[in-house]
Amino acid sequence: MQLTETRVQCVDRSALRHFTPYWWVIRPVSGLIRRRLLARIGDASFRMASTDH
Numbered sequence: 001m002q003l004t005e006t007r008v009q010c011v012d013r014s015a016l017r018h019f020t021p022y023w024w025v026i027r028p029v030s031g032l033i034r035r036r037l038l039a040r041i042g043d044a045s046f047r048m049a050s051t052d053h
């Protein structure tokens with residue numbers, strides 16, 4: 001499984017309090033999208049490298 005990392009900087013505690021519930025909802029979907037996108041990029045680069053010979 002590929003690991004990804006998202007960093008967010010909240011400007012103050014209020015912003016963090018407002019952002020946290022949103023992040024708990026969107027986090028699983030966001031990770032899935034990133035992993036799928038990275039897998040497709042990896043597959044495409046592998047195909048390009050193997051056809052460049």
